[in-house]
Amino acid sequence: MVMTSSLSDDGIEAMRAVMREPGRTLLATDFDGVLSPIVDDPQTATALPAAITALGRAAQCLGQVAVITGRPARQAVELGGLDQARGLDELIVLGQYGVERWDAATGEYQVPPEPRAIADVEAALLTVLEQAGHPQARIEHKGRALAVHTRTLDDADAAFEALRGPVTALADEHGLKVEPGKLVLEIRPSGTDKGDALKALAADARARTVIYAGDDLGDIPAFEAVRELRAAGLNALSIYSLSSEESAVRSLSDLVVDGPEGFARWLARLADSLDVRANAFAHGG
Ligand SMILES: [Mg+2]
Structure with a gap:
């Protein structure tokens, strides 16, 4: 059974x-x-229609x-x-942890050029994977970042741990940093995170x-930013979408929902409440 939490006092506020x-x-x-639910091949991830519909309504x-x-x-x-979703015509998408931006209102992408160090690390990466005994780990080129995935390997957890050190050393050599995620090591330039973006x-x-x-784990800076914003006098709420693989984020959150399905339900309830509120105002209530 999945254990989700009730809202913290700050969250209620x-x-x-x-x-x-x-x-x-x-x-x-x-x-x-x-x-979007986590899938083995990140290229095949798709957003839950219910989540997108509710997000568009809330928007x-x-x-x-x-x-x-x-x-x-x-x-x-x-x-x-x-870009097709109803109600999301003012949506902003920040990619690569805030380095890239897409505005639904204009349809324009702002994408800065790829750093040279990424190409240099990519050229050396397979050798490092081979030397660490896991040449089958999948390398994904993400533009301004490289990801090493061990999810599809038989010994996914052991491979992840075995590669962590050598991949970090390679990244260090080229002035890049490693962001560990769920059975993935992401190599990217430092200086951008989801907290700054938020x-x-x-x-x-x-x-x-x-x-x-x-x-x-890549969301931790954003969860910390929520706390900073709250300390600065804003109302702020962080929601952890529960996953079986990563619980380090949970302790920083005000609310736990049951994965993407649970988040879609939460969004739908939010949209319902906002509709009720809008209707009350429309009728002078
Ligand atoms: Mg995520």
Whole structure:
């Protein structure tokens, strides 16, 4: 049985603020493991239709809705069908942990050039995997990042641990950093994380309430940003989308939902509440 949590006191306060001032609320969410179930081949991930529908409904009332992902922005837009989704015509997608941006309002992508160090590491990576005894680990080129996946290997956990050191050493050599995830080591330039991305979005949107949903180690900076924003006087809520593989994020969250299905249900309830509120105002209630 999946154990989910009830809302923390700070979370209750934040939800009251959302209902009071939805137009001053930023709702930001990770893609994989939150809108989209985790799959063996990341190229085949798709967003849950129920999650996208509910996100589009909620977006009608909220100040800003955004997706913040480690994926290239274009890939998240395509896999999520985010350029076709009803109600998401003001959506912002921040890709590569905030380095790339797509605006639904204009359809434009802002994608800076790939760092040279990524190509250099890619050229050396297979040799490092071979020397560590796991040449079958899958290398994914993600534009400004490289990912080494051990998910499809028989000894996935052992391979992950065996590769962690050598891959980190290679990244260090080229001035890059390694972000460990669920059976994946992601190599990318330092200086960008989901926490910086979330804080910048909150400032741009002049948000008084911020909600962030994530599921993985790469989301920890965003969960920490939620705490910082709260300390700075905003209402803020972090939601952990429960996964069987990663629980280190859980202790930082205000609410635990049961994976992407649970998050889709939570979004639908939020959209329902916002509809009720909008109707009450429409009828002078
Ligand atoms: Mg994720």
